[in-house]
Amino acid sequence: MPSPTSSLGVLKLLLVDPTVTTLLSRIYGSHQTYFDEKERYCHRVPSTFTEEDHLRLRAAGLVPNTFVQWGHDEVIDRLRQCAKAVTPRRxxxxxxxSMTSADLSWLTVLPAAVLGRAMPVHDEARMGGGSCRVCFFNADAIDATFEAYMRHAQGASWGEAxxxxxxxxxGSALAGPSSAWPTPTPRDVWVFHQLLDLLRGLPPSARYSQARTAIHKARLLSNNRPARCETVLExxxxxGILDTPEHPGLMNRFTSAAERDQRPSVRVEVPAPLAWWSAKEGIQEELVxxxxGHLERPKQEPVAPASPPTKRRKAATPAAPATAKPKSIPGPPTPGSVYAIRFSEDRWGAAYCHEVRTERGVQRGRMEYLDLLSPEPPSAKQVVGLGFxxxxxxxxxxxxxxxxxKTTGVKRIATDVPAPAHRQPGPKRVPFGGASDLIQLAGWNFKI
Incomplete structure (x- = not known):
């Protein structure tokens, strides 16, 4: 068996170069995906990337669509080895x-190490969907660069799925030098204790959503978004700090993937134990x-670091090349309107509005893609005569x-355009959504 970090050394835990972060966000935040010849789920790299951009990603060890694919037993062995190499205190x-001073990716080390230390050696036992009912393993290839980006962007992806x-x-944390591991600042420690106090003070009936809202309103964390607050709670x-006797966390008792996948109802989005926790359960003080316990709360609130001055973004930079913007026709949607849709920084399409309805104060247009895929935004003349x-x-x-x-990337460019003919009748079922769906779902209609 190779060492737990072999084949991972090129993947860096910290995306400290903001240019690298921007490049990866242009790839992994664009919703431009496809399956390659090996049926692997890939993210498309925009054609606007320069050779310098590609070299920068290679130098950072973060080449997009870099896949790893291990067998079940090898994954479990690697996980257990890695966890043994990480001390609980570190x-x-x-x-x-990770509360305020360090990269969000450092949040993942503790739950990943807890998972590895708790994980028993076991045979793969598949449940519905093909995942192992003990550990959630499935045989799909994993884009290691995407996972590194998600750890940096959200502090998520520590093995829970x-x-x-x-x-x-x-493996990424262990591949770097010991000096790269962060030491919490007094501000980090104070924020962490404040967060625990906030949870202790919630009304007994409060569930995870109320806890998430309270943390978000307190504005304690860096990157203070609701999803970030929920990740900390998860x-x-x-x-095991927020759990129940029936649904314990992993430092209190190992629970299988099937157990952690249980929820009180289909409306609960988070897994167990958080799905079942309420403030009446309190927090596991002994585990805290x-x-x-070695991180003593400062007697006074440490001064928060000054925020860097906000700089006005230039119209075009090497990391985000400018493109022409279509001239937008203001006003509410009308039948016969055509909208330019920016699928990505180098792909544009268009959608036609068949009719408009207003229900419960919400105005919606029944939209359908036009047969157009272009590196430049379409013009009003260009969309006339196109088919669906x-x-x-x-x-x-x-x-x-x-x-x-009011959706970014969706601009009306023409009105009173005759509806193109179509050999098929309209679909019997038309889903409801937002205009952003026209951006995110384009891969179902176009080979982007």
């Missing part, structure tokens, strides 16, 4: 440092002391869209 320090994610998180529950674009499987598709007049 992992706890990294977790607390696939044990290989835990291997990548721990990590605390995963290790065991993991974080069906899904790649030949089915006709439409959707009711709200927010057509």
């Amino acid at each position: 992992a706890a320090n990294a977790f607390v440092a 696939h044990p290989a994610h835990g291997v990548l998180a721990l 990590a605390l529950a995963f290790i 002391t065991r993991l974080f 674009k069906d899904r790649l499987n030949g089915e006709r598709w439409q959707t009711w869209c709200s927010g057509l007049d």
Whole structure:
């Protein structure tokens, strides 16, 4: 068996170069995906990337669509080896440092190490969907660069959905020098204790959504987004600080993937234990002391670091080349309107509005793609006479869209355009959504 970090050394945990971060966000945040010849889920690299951009990613060890694919037993062995190499104190320090001063990716080290230390050796036992009911393993190839980006952007992906994610998180941390591991600042420690106090003070009936809202309103964390606050709660529950006797965290008792996938109802989005926790359960104080007792709360609130001055973004930079913008026709949607849709920085399309309805104060247009895919934004003259674009499987598709007049990347460029003819009748079922769906779902209709 190779060492737990072999083949991972080129993947860096920290995306400290903001240019690299921007490049990866242009790839992984664009919703431009496809399956390659090996049926691997890939992200398209924009054609606007320069050779310098590609060289920068290679130098950072973060080449897009770099896949790893291990067998079940190898993943579990790697995870257990990596976890043994991480001391609980180092992992706890990294977790607390991620509150404000360190990269969000350091949050993943502690729950990944807890998972690896708790994970038993076991035979693969598949459940519905093909995942192992003990550990959530499945045989799909994993884009290691995408996982590194997600750890940086969200502090997520520590093995809760696939044990290989835990291997990548721990392997990346262990591949760097010990000096790269963060030490929590007094501000980090103070924020962490404030967060625990906030959870202790919630009304007994409060569930995870109320806890998430309270943390978000307190504005304690760096990158203070609701999803970021929820990730911190999920990590605390995963290790066992927010759990229940029936649904314990992993430092209190190992729970299988099938157990962690249980939820009180289909409306609950988070997994167990957090799905079942409420403030009446409190927090596991003994575990807090065991993991974080060496981090004494400062007597006074440390001064928060000054925010860097906001700079006005230039119209074009090497990391984000400027493109022409279509001239937008203001106003609410009308039948016969055509909208330019920016699928990505180098791909444009268009969609036709068949009719408009207003229900419960929400105005929606029934939209359908036109047969256009261009590196430049379309013009009003260009869309006249175009036919509709069906899904790649030949089915006709439409959707009711709200927010057509206020969604970034969706601009009305023509009105009173006659509806093109189509050999098929309109679809019997038309889903409801937002105008952003026209951007995110384009891969069903276009080979982007």
